[in-house]
Amino acid sequence: MADQLSKLSLQELVDLNAAVQHELTQRLLQLEEENKRLTRDSMIIRESRDVSVSNDVQGKQNKNSGWISTGKLKATANRFLFKNVETKPILSKRNIHKDFIWDVQWCHLPDSQNIFITASADRTAKIWSIDRNDPRQIIKLWNYTGHTGSVNSARYHPTQHIICTASGDHTCHIWKPEGSSPCDEEYGSASKRNPSDDCTISKPLAKLISHQGYVTVCDWNADGSCVISGSQDASIKVWEMNDWSKPLYTLTGHDGTVTSIAPHPSSVNLNVLHGHERAVSFLLFDEHNPRQLISGSDDCSVKVWDLKTLQCLKTIHTSYVVNHFCASPDSSMLCLPSKNASAEIYSSQGVPLTLLSGNGNGHNRMIYTCDWSEAGILTAGLDRNICLWEASPTDS
Numbered sequence: 001m002a003d004q005l006s007k008l009s010l011q012e013l014v015d016l017n018a019a020v021q022h023e024l025t026q027r028l029l030q031l032e033e034e035n036k037r038l039t040r041d042s043m044i045i046r047e048s049r050d051v052s053v054s055n056d057v058q059g060k061q062n063k064n065s066g067w068i069s070t071g072k073l074k075a076t077a078n079r080f081l082f083k084n085v086e087t088k089p090i091l092s093k094r095n096i097h098k099d100f101i102w103d104v105q106w107c108h109l110p111d112s113q114n115i116f117i118t119a120s121a122d123r124t125a126k127i128w129s130i131d132r133n134d135p136r137q138i139i140k141l142w143n144y145t146g147h148t149g150s151v152n153s154a155r156y157h158p159t160q161h162i163i164c165t166a167s168g169d170h171t172c173h174i175w176k177p178e179g180s181s182p183c184d185e186e187y188g189s190a191s192k193r194n195p196s197d198d199c200t201i202s203k204p205l206a207k208l209i210s211h212q213g214y215v216t217v218c219d220w221n222a223d224g225s226c227v228i229s230g231s232q233d234a235s236i237k238v239w240e241m242n243d244w245s246k247p248l249y250t251l252t253g254h255d256g257t258v259t260s261i262a263p264h265p266s267s268v269n270l271n272v273l274h275g276h277e278r279a280v281s282f283l284l285f286d287e288h289n290p291r292q293l294i295s296g297s298d299d300c301s302v303k304v305w306d307l308k309t310l311q312c313l314k315t316i317h318t319s320y321v322v323n324h325f326c327a328s329p330d331s332s333m334l335c336l337p338s339k340n341a342s343a344e345i346y347s348s349q350g351v352p353l354t355l356l357s358g359n360g361n362g363h364n365r366m367i368y369t370c371d372w373s374e375a376g377i378l379t380a381g382l383d384r385n386i387c388l389w390e391a392s393p394t395d396s
Contacts, residue, residue, distance in 0.1 A: 090358050091376055092130065092388040094138040098122040101380035103153045106373040109161065114375055115141070117163060118386065119154035123147050125165045127177060130375060130388065138386060142177040143200045153217045158224045162205075166218035170211050172229050173204035174244065206244035210237055216257060222265040230258030265290055273305055275312045282324050288331040296322030302336065304348075316350040326372045328391075335377055337367035343379050343389075356389050363387060 099122035107115040114130045125144040131137035144151075149168030156163055162176050178201075213232030220227055226248065227239040234254045237247035262283040278298035286292040286304075292313070293305045302316040302325060320339040327334055333353065336344045341363040345354040356362065356377070368381035377389040 090356075090362055090387050090389050091135045092138050092386075093358075093361065094386055095384055096126065096128065096138070096140070096380075096386050097124065097384045099150075099384065100368070100382050101384060101386070102151070102369060104369050104371050104378045104380045104386065105154060105156060106371050106375065106378065107156050108373070109156070109159070112161070113373065116371070116378055117154045117156065118380060119151040119165060120384075121150040123149060123151060123167075125151045125154045125163070127163075128386070135376070135388065138388070141199065144173075144175055145200055145202045146173050146175065146204045147171070149214065152215065153219075155219045157220055158222065160224065164218045164220065164227050166215035166229055168214040170209070170214060170231075172208035172215055172218050172227060172239070174206040174208070174227070175201055175204040177201060208237075208239050208244055208247075210247050210250075211235065213257075216259055217261050219261045219263055221263045228261050228263060230261050232257045234258060236261065262293070273310060273312075275303055275305075276301065281322060284325065284327060286327070286331050294325070294327070294334070296325050296336075298322075302334065302346075314350055316346055318344070324369045326370045326377075328372050329374055335370050335372055335379075337370050337379060337381065339366050341365055341367060341383070343367055343370060343377070358387065 096118060097120035099120050101118050101120050103117075103119040105117050107113065107117070114132055115127060116130075117125060117127050119125045123145065124147075126140060127142040127144075129139045129141050131139060144163075144165065147165065147167040147169050149170075151165050151167050153166040154163060155165075162174060165173050165175070167173070208227065208229065211229065211231040211233050212235075215229050215231045217230045218227060221238075225241050227241070229237050229239065231237075234252065234256055236251040236254075236258055238249040238251070240248045256279070259279075259281050260283045262285050264285055273293070273295070276295065276297040276299050280295050280297050282296040284294045286294060291307050293307055294302060295305065296302045298321050300318045300320060300322065302318070302322055303312050304314040305311070306313050316334075316336075318336060318338070322336060325334050325336045327348075332348050334346045334348065335356075336346065338344055342355055342357040344352065345356065346352055356379070363379065363381060363383050363385060365382040367379045370377060370379045372378075372391070374391060375388075376391045378386060379389065380386045
């Protein structure tokens with residue numbers, strides 16, 4: 001290199017220096033623009049969960065710690081870490097909401113494992129089906145419109161076709177899709193449709209009213225006898241299925257917005273785990289090892305905890321705030337939505353495996369939420385799209 005430079009004339013060196021300076025300036029401008037976009041998306045997320053709809057139409061704040069575990073709200077993917085970049089086409093993609101998508105969950109009932117639910121800032125929750133014969137088709141089954149605020153969380157009952165949703169209108173709703181769904185606007189067969197049919201549900205079975213702030217998260221306990229809700233008011237409320245009129249318990253102790261709830265399958269112990277340097281945003285119990293809890297944080301890390309020793313077993317360091325993640329059905333892998341419209345797959349030991357980017361056909365804005373089942377990996381976020389990815393991304 002030195003020999004080549006020595007052969008250049010003064011003018012050529014000046015021109016080369018100018019070209020290098022120009023390239024550096026362009027790169028700095030790109031990085032500055034990327035930082036502005038990330039800051040804008042972060043602010044949108046922080047401001048959106050408590051309003052009727054987000055600013056795009058007229059975010060969601062992250063969630064706090066349990067046996068119940070609960071957590072609380074707060075940025076470039078390092079692609080060079082990943083040996084595999086998913087280049088196969090995504091199985092399916094569809095624009096499904098009019099505003100940001102905050103939550104997605106597969107239904108785990110034996111007869112409905114191709115069905116999932118989404119929650120959005122457009123004030124709706126929707127139930128969808130993946131066509132068993134053609135996974136490219138995502139078919140709408142039901143549309144729930146009972147909330148007057150952003151729908152921040154949607155969770156299936158563990159054994160029944162009943163759903164709980166949490167909203168910026170300060171309530172949780174319990175509702176049930178009755179009978180078979182009549183239609184889908186895009187994929188349904190018009191010749192088989194009755195014009196009077198409507199797949200919209202507007203009235204809940206029950207409204208859970210007690211929180212003094214927007215409700216960020218909800219979930220069922222392991223046996224489905226109770227709903228657990230977390231709110232901006234820093235409280236967690238437990239509601240018994242036999243009496244929705246008032247909470248059975250109110251749990252306090254957090255000093256900020258409760259952003260995540262993870263019911264343990266059996267334990268009733270209470271512990272506080274210390275280790276993250278910033279707010280905890282998402283939590284998940286390891287289904288195959290109930291002694292382990294996985295947490296994601298604003299400190300750009302995911303930690304695996306031993307609940308018996310209360311020690312951190314492993315830390316995965318990322319280059320972005322961790323808002324959400326999901327585990328593979330066998331708990332051997334984790335999927336982490338990153339800030340740059342992609343998702344990263346790690347082994348449970350923290351080894352980077354695969355980057356899901358869609359090869360230009362995936363998301364075009366930040367992915368916020370994901371869920372993983374045998375049917376595939378679902379991702380959704382600020383671009384209002386749902387993407388279905390192959391369930392075994394490391395095969396590429």
